[in-house]
Amino acid sequence: MQKNVLARFKLLLIMVMACFILLAGRLAHLQVLEHDHYRDRADHNRITRFPDPAPRGKMYDREGEVLVTNRPGFVVSVMDMGDGFDPETVSFLSDTLEMDEEEIWERIRGQSRFMPVKLQEDVSDEVRVKIAEQQWKYSGVSIDAQYVRDYKYRETGGHLFGYISGGIIENQAVLDRWEEMGYDYDNRHVVGQDGLEINWEPFLRGKEGEQLVEINRMGQKVAELDHRKPEPGHDLHLTLDAGLQEAAYQALEEKIEKLQEEADEDEEKPWQGSVVILDPNSGAVLAMVKYPAYDPNLMPEKYMEKYFNAPGSPLYFDAIKQTYPIGSTYKPVTGITALEEGAISDSTTFHCAGAMERAGITKRCLGVHGHSNIYRAMAVSCNIFFYNTGLEAGIDALSHYTQEFGLGKYTGMNDIRGEKRGTVASREYKERRFGERWYPSETMDAAIGQTFHEFTPLQMAVYVSMIANGGVHYRPYLVQEIIDGDGGTVMEAEKEVMHQAGVSEENLEIIQESMNLVTEPGGTGYYPLHELEVEVAAKTGTAQVGRGITPHGLFVSYAPYEEPELAVAAIIEHGSYGSTSAAPVVNDIFEYYFSEDEQNGEEGESSEEGEEQDD
């Protein structure tokens, strides 16, 4: 009996030991033989690094109004959870995102495990709901919030702000500048592509962070093990007046659309125009518009489809990158040149009988103006007066004073790049360019802003600012202040004198006064601006661009006349007369700007009255 029990006990012992040996064997198998495999799987299953993008810096106007910001967009990604991609998952994503399965495979093939691959950005609410509801079935599919650039003013500020995209930057000058600023450009990143976005890329970008996270088998973050927080990009506070920018864009748009309707079939239709508004006391850019512009929110997706071949070249920022014959808006230069050279005084008169013959050529005027001094000649834009004046002063003096007023010189605008230099009509230029000598008849053309004179709208705005402020060329600037993520000032712009025109105050005052007469009764700018209460100094221009082609309409002006706040240059390509195309646009802008001030005043008064009544 006792023997039997002992035998049973031994059997039990052997069984238990066998079990333990089995377990130990399996343990050894897992720990030793398949160690690497499981180690690899376990580690990757648990921990991975996700990039944590930084929000790009915002842009504000001079009043703190948000111009460019970031809004939430939702990006659908898929991630290899260690076992490759499931065809069913790809098929589901293809249906939901309306993408070709092949396209998805192309994107995800060869991608490293546990790294989300972005498939579609900024998806609709419907897609978000579909993905969210179906996600439980498909491991590795995720939908995350991401920063999407939001350009609040759409095309109104298109060229100024620029846009961002993943395209490779090929402009060596830009790359060199970035390198100089210590910016580590990575061509896989989304970067600024135009305007302020490309120019201030190193400041706007911020620093990407990184999260060390534990993920579950669905690819969801379970825990955060480590987090290097991203640093938001710096904010740009601009000199821009958003309301003025919008008013300028709308005025241009309305006018150009109207001119298109009115244009005859066989005429060159006006497609585009530019307006540049500077603060003549500092060079601060208050508005800078080219119509038509692109909507940065649609870029780069609609680059080809919507803009590339569109009339008026919406992709090109003509306000700084296009040079135009300046026409009669040049006449103040001719006037100041002749005054400075002592060729005329403010009482010198010339007689206009509608045509004249001098330097062996017959030149016509647009009217019959009789005897005019500089005041009257400016007001009525008498060509005969300025032909004579120009001849008296001579081409060398004219080209000298042209550049004294910033025309044909870089304005120094650095906040957005690409400004053109333009050309100044001069003996040297003609010799260099055509290898020909200068004819006096060409001096007559140059004196009314034709021949080789070609300037950018920005240069014209600097030029009219200089007339307004006593001849100071301030560097035009757009970025007032750069603020970092903690609210600290990184950079603050101050007005910078580039040049002081070598002209006497008295002579400049004569020009100012003559330009003031342009908007008085009898002046070429009277009718389009006659409803304005503010005193304006201006000059109209109609620049000939070739026989049978509708001329460009131009208008340079500043206001108020006594204490200038705005200096404006406006041009409508093929807009015909400056007084009927560009001047009405500027009228609308002044009306917006100066009635806005008045309205504020009136509101204040009326509320006071209300209070009195209540008492």
Added chain:
Amino acid sequence: MFFSKKKNKWILAAVVIILLLVIAYTGEKRERLTFPEEIVMYLVAPAQDLFTSLGQNIQTFFASISQYREIKEENERLRQKVSRVQEEMVDMEEIRQENRRFRDMLDFKEKQEMELLAAGVVARDPTRWFDTLTLNRGYRHGVEVEMAVITHRGVVGMVSSVSANSSQVLLVTNPRLRISAMSQDSRDPVLGFVEGRTDQREHLRVKMDHMPPEAEIKPGDVIVTSNIGTIFPGGIYVGEVREVDVDMFGLVKYATIEPSVNFNRLEEVFIVTSPVQEEPRQEEHSADGEDVPEES
């Protein structure tokens, strides 16, 4: 010795007889004691009292010993009765509560335009308490994958797999399930996505994420299912906002939601068997569920 043993016997017998005679004499119906009696009484009474009380105590003591068994048995009986009554009371309370739940559910079900199938929770894995549960209804009863599971208090989850007589439900508190929801209180309802929390610390709260920063949402707001989802009918109560915060430098807003359903105690639920309507629903079922009177 003064008394011999034999003599003593006799003396004792004589005293007893005398005393008996005295007792017999004095014991007749008399109202008053004779004078000698009174003197004797006066002298003897204290001692008598003492002996009487002593005797009584002793008697009581022995009497209670003899009754102990009996009392113990009675005590046992009473205890049993009390516990039986208590059990009955518990049962009654349960029935009462069940009755109330059923009444709420019936009431809820009757108000619905959608078709509801009542189901009971039959299994719940304690290690995945807030992830899944099993219901006693399967494809034989018409249950299909991706059907919504609700109670009169709000959203419970979604059917994730079905067998003949049972089905698995992914709970709202499971991070795997994400449902589209919106705030009932804001004028302009904002879309957000409710999901279980992955941090495992607060199972009983869910997170509503991916709302725009300008979303009007504040603690106390009622969150309901959105009407653009395809799994849940619109307007079903999800819970109440407890906290609101922003993420990604203010890019998105998220809220911590306290679900209206008590996930610790889930016994009977409904499976929504009718297809989800395209049109937004006018009735706010959630509110109805909330307003059911507690008890009559």
